[in-house]
Amino acid sequence: MVKQDFLLLPVEIVHRIFDYCDAETLLFSIRCISKYLCAIVEIYDRFALNWRYTSKLDEQYISHLIQPEKVVSLSFFGYEKIQDMLDIDINQFTRLRSLTFIHINGIELDKLFSTMTINSLISMSIDLCHISNVQTLIPSSSQFNNLSLSQFALHEVNKGIRWIMSPSIDKLKYLQIDICSYNEYVIILYHLPNLRILRIKNFTMNESTLNLNVQFYSSLKSLLITNSLITSVQLESLVKLTPKLQYLMIKNDKLRKFDSMFDGLFWEQLIRNQLTLLDKLDFFFCTSSYNDQINDLRSIVLPFQTPFWMTKTCCSVTCTFLIELCQIWLYTTPKITPNLEISVRCEISSMDELHHFISGPMHIGYNTKANQVCIGRFYLNVNINNKLLH
Template identity: 35%
Template sequence: MTDASLLTLPIEVIHHILAYCDTQTILLSIRPVCKHLYSIVNSYDQFELTLDWKSKSKFQWMYRLIPTEGIVKLNILRNEYDGFVDFFLSVCDLRQFTRLRSLTIQHVGEKDLVSFFQLINTHTLTSLSINPYKREISTVLFHITSAIEKFQIRRLCMDKCDHIVTHMSWPVDCTLTRLEIGACHYHEYITVLQRLPQLRTIIMKQCVMNDNDVTTPSTSDTKFCSLLKSLTITDFSLFSQQQLELLISFTPALVHLKLTARERRRFDYVFDGLYWENFIRINLLSLKKFEICFHTETHAVNDLVELITPFRTPFWVEEKRWLIACAFIIWRNEDIWLYTMPISVDIDRDPIRCEISSRDGVCRLTKRCLNQVFDITADETLKILGCFSSGITDKEMRYLSDGLQKNTTITTLSISSKNIGSRGIQHLATALQNNTTLTALHLNSNRIEEEGAQYLGDALKKNTTLTTLELKWNEMGPREAYNLARALRKNATLTTLDLCGNNLKDEVMQHLGDALRKNATLTTLNLQANQIRAAGIQHLANGLRNNKKLATLDLKSNSIGEAGAPYLADILRNNTTLTALYLEYNYIKDDGVQYVASALRHNATLTILSLCENGIKGEGAQYLADALRNNSTLKKLYLYQNRITPDGAKHLADALRINTTLTTFGIGWNLTGIELAQHFAEVIRHNKTLIELDIHYNYLGDEGAAYIADALRYNTKLAVLDVSSNGIRQKGLKQLADALENNTALTAIDLCFNGMEVSDAKYFANTIRNNRMLTEVRLLDEHSWEGHSWELNELHKKDKRLRYEHNRGYRHFVSRD
């Protein structure tokens, strides 16, 4: 057996493959590959030539490469008043398109259309797709009628035009077999059927009917039967069974019926499987293909199983073998859809949904394309699912729960809604007890009450796969948290628990502390913004004394204060696993810092400590400096937004000069002044382990910048430096630039919000152009950008390392993990 390749295939087969490629791909990607393909493309005679904004720049070049007799499709996809027709006619001789079969023109007027029809010199044209200017529809229709007769057109598409039938003068022996139009009235529809005897396919947006059409049909309407084979209505709006039955009564030979309605919200007969079964048996005996897609609101449907059951009779499953599905659409969480599978519909994206098919009645979570054949393996890539809307209630949670119980791919589920009650949480808890793949569950910004928390707690006791649980901003109180704390004692898989913003207070900390004594898996606990005071920290400290697993504890934005600091110290003294502790916004002040610093002297595990916004002044800084002289494990220390004095900065700098473990230090937004720069310049010179230093917003000015610049000349270790928002002007910026010209250690520096002028930026860029260590330089900000955007943009184009900072805000240039 010889090896097969594209080049060994018969030319006819390769031509067939080319029919699935666009012209640009054929000419630019396939034709130049080799002489053989070059020859095959040159002999190809089924080109589709398209002129639009995307192809206009290459259109002339492509046209010259294609033999005009090889062009069978011509598309001019233009915007209104864009001059595309004039451009096309100036480039192409339409008379040479001797094998043209299909013509499509968007936004065309009478004059241009007449020019086209006069220039086309072929009897091969069989398909027209025209979208005329609305103001010229009536005059354009006359010429389209003439073209139908002249060219013997078989396919006509005017799907953007409503109610055009009455304005058309159809030829006596009209050759149309396919017609696509916008909305039409019932009587226009009848006119089409009567005057176009060869018509076999109609696609229309709407067929508008009123009560009189049903109660008093005209005599002429009841005396004929059309031979129409396919009928599609893309915005089906008939609200009564009588209207539909009258519409279909003229087309008993239909083999294909497609009805979709994106905006039709009524829950009525179109959702009734028994109705459709009887309707088809009586009215459409020849029907081979049936397609529907209808939407309604979730409150209209009691149960998806009840909705799909009538479509699971022998008529659907065995006789017709039409597969139907109903689904709760998650990203539009007020929607229930009923549809055949597969089906092609005009939607923005294929929805993630809880779907029940008539094949087996099983609820599945799926993102399978609607036009794809039913295949459960199509959802193997569905890993993450998010539901964020107040529209999700207990009913929707039941659908979601049913889908989760059988799902074997989703690992992360996020649900945020203010309308999920205890019953909804119960549904979710049931799923958690049976699902074996979900590892992360985010239930943030819900309102989980006591009963719901109990259901969730019971599920956690039995679940064996969940490792991350987020319950942020759920307004939980002591009773709700108690149920979760009980579950933690028995749960053996959860490693991350986030209870941020739940107003837990001190009472809950006792239960949580008891749970932490017995829990052997939790490694990360987030308790920020819970109004925890000293008594709560005491309970937590008692629980962590013998805990051998917790590594990260986040206590930001509580009310620990000076009174709770001794208990924080107890945690640091007695716990031997904690590596990261976040204490921002707790106002423990200098007296409280004394306890924490004392414990740090002997702690041998903590590597990250954040004490931002705690009212720390000079004395507190001195306590921390003493700890840094003795501690040998802390790697990252953050002291942003305190009130550290120049003396406090000196103590810290002196400690850092000899400290051999700290790699990241942040003391930004302390407004300390020039002295801070003077002291930390010595740190930059002499410290051999510090990699990241943040001293932004400290009023350093040009004088402070001079100290830093001088130190950078001798720097051999510091890689990241933030000196933004320090009032450094031209003189200081120049000194920093000169210092960086030959610096071989620094890789990133932030100088934003220092009032840098364009001339300063240019000088900086020119000075560091040969420095290959620097990978990021933040020079430009929203103020320097105003009025100079073009110059600064050009500067950035020349050196991509130069960045633009949009927002002063709470930026973190150094790492904060």
């Protein structure tokens, strides 16, 4: 391998490396190393300013060193930082591409959009606070409607926010929200024809909405639901609107009933019938081991060992019994599991026939010989006192 001196790299490559550095590192460290690096930092024009832990003195110094037109990303965290932001002219950042607010309320948001004339924004993330049920999700200011966002993330505290679809977001390709009902899900897909990635944290669905007669199909490519006890019936209602889905992730760390979401046959039929274009599937579910329906881990993994899973899908499935927590986890690999530091567990994969006893952090798999013991069969039995025997 040929070693390349960093100082001999083309300036364009060095600037690409700078894209992964924060402004403080560039201005307070790299800029001070040599005159050459100082000159390269001086002509860099893609600064991302993150006003979170920065002191006011440092903020003033950074603002003195960087011309506003060299800033492409701004992030404000907390009440004091947002108040400082409202006191400056945000329109001076003429090349701003990304804007993030953490803990901003509706009044502050409306004040911002009432004066903002920037039309270069393509990405926005908002963490709303102190929201009442009568407030709207999207500010009604005409200035907001002039934006051409392709990415939008909303994190709010309270429920009951009313959706208003404005011309500013009909070009969205990526949308991330914390709370979404089934009705809002349908509205999102209907009003955002260009949406390709939808990430939902908490999904809610009433039984009365399961039989809604929806007569359209979305071009959504990726659907990620990261913290919801969604049922198989609800999932079928969601994906019937997205026949072009290529990536699906369903993840929840809360204990749930041992239901059909643990059944490989259900997933196989769902993919065959409704998700024929699916390229990748990720899921994580957990249930209590105190369950008469579960006799051994292999019975859970067995439906994921059919020819369909071995040849038609690009994922393997692992079932894990966490002895100390008395929980059973079922998940696809690579893992999207909670990262427990110390865990004594028994794992079985759909790719082999062995139970692997492992002691260590969850990120250590059963390919690490030093911390595992393999056996051919492992049964779960529950006695009359509901104490686990093995």
